[in-house]
Amino acid sequence: MDLIILTLYLGYFLLILGTIGVIMGPKVNDPLNRLLNIEVPSLGLMLIFLAYNQTLALMTYIAINSIIILVFVRAIIKNEELEA
Amino acid sequence: MDIVSYMFSKSIFVGIVVGILSLYAISRQKSDLHTLLLTDLVECAMLVIIAAIGTDLAEALILPGLVVGLAEFLAVSEILVYRNEMRKSNLSNNKKLRLFEEFLAKEEVYVNSVNFNKMEIIYSAPKFIGFILVLYGAFLTGFTGGAIMASGLLFYLLSQGAIGNGVSLKDIKHSWEAISGFSGIMWAFWILLGFAGFFLFPEHYLFFLLIAGCALALKVGSKLGLIGSLRIRS
Incomplete structure (x- = not known):
């Protein structure tokens, strides 16, 4: 089994396990914990992009991912402010 | 048999499993914010299914998908915040929200004392x-x-x-x-x-x-x- 297949399988593993972690992981009722858990499946997705040799998609996904985290953090902060 | 066609069915399977799991979680969810967070997972599933094609076409399809997804998240979170604000402050203070105001500098920028009109480059450049x-x-x-x-x-x-x-x-x-x-x-x-x-x-x-x-x-x-x-x- 060569390195590409291993990377791909690692990506699958992280993706499925991370999805289960986001859905029913520990303390996911806090939105911030859920946001941090989402990083695991997105890392799996990046490994899959890497294995398929899709450079542009990988770089764009990394950039977009960081912006999406900003958006989500803003939404979470606003939500917390309004509920307090 | 090359690697792309060898792994095609496995990638599609993983994408569909992730999609079904996250859609099921969305259907059980009551809070709007959690639903928004889980939508990110559905996007991951979609991207895996597109990436399974493994050609330049897949790459060309992923790029606009990512940008559209980003715009979508921005718009939906903005609507969410605005609706909560409206629901909460029907009573009193309605201060205007600015986009990304958490990440902007709080102090007034020290820029008004500079006389910009004297700069030639502003007019010519x-x-x-x-x-x-x-x-x-x-x-x-x-x-x-x-x-x-x-x-x-x-x-x-x-x-x-x-x-x-x-x-x-x-x-x-x-x-x-x-x-x-x-x-x-x-x-x-x-x-x-x-x-x-x-x-x-x-x-x-x-x-x-x-x-x-x-x-x-x-x-x-x-x-x-x-x-x-x-x-x-x-």
Whole structure:
């Protein structure tokens, strides 16, 4: 089994396990914990992009991912402010 | 058998499993914010299924998907925040929200004491840069050329607005109508003349290709340039 297949399988593993972690992981009722858990499946997705040799998609996904985290953090902060 | 076709069914399977799991979690979820977070997972599943094709086509499909997804998240989270705000503050203080105000500097920027009007470069540089960008966009043609042209127009109009000698509101109304009409005419050139002629007279393909490319560049350029005139002070 060569390195590409291993990377791909690692990506699958992280993706499925991370999805289960986001859905029913520990303390996911806090939105911030859920946001941090989402990083695991997105890392799996990046490994899959890497294995398929899709450079542009990988770089764009990394950039977009960081912006999406900003958006989500803003939404979470606003939500917390309004509920307090 | 190469690796892409060997792993195709496995990738599709993983994507569908992730999609079903996250959609099921969305259906059980009551809080809006958690639903928004889980939508990110559905996007991951979608991207895996597209990436399983493993060609340049997949890459070309992923890029707009990512950008559209980002815009979608931005819009939906903004709506969520705004709705919560409305629901909460029907009683009293309704202060205006700015986009990303958590990440902006809180203090007043120390910039008003500088006399900008004395700087020569503010008046000469935008024309030059805008001109170069428009020329380069016209040289490129197509969607890319249109985008570059539009960025040139946008830069020029925004800088004029920043200096303060923007166009008056009446002028904006006229130029808005004019630019959007011009954009519509260019659309007709692109689709009707360019594409139809391309299929009807294949032996003159180069001529119609040039018409379609230039019309597309002008259409995208003028359409995006409209954004610039929005920001001009009256």
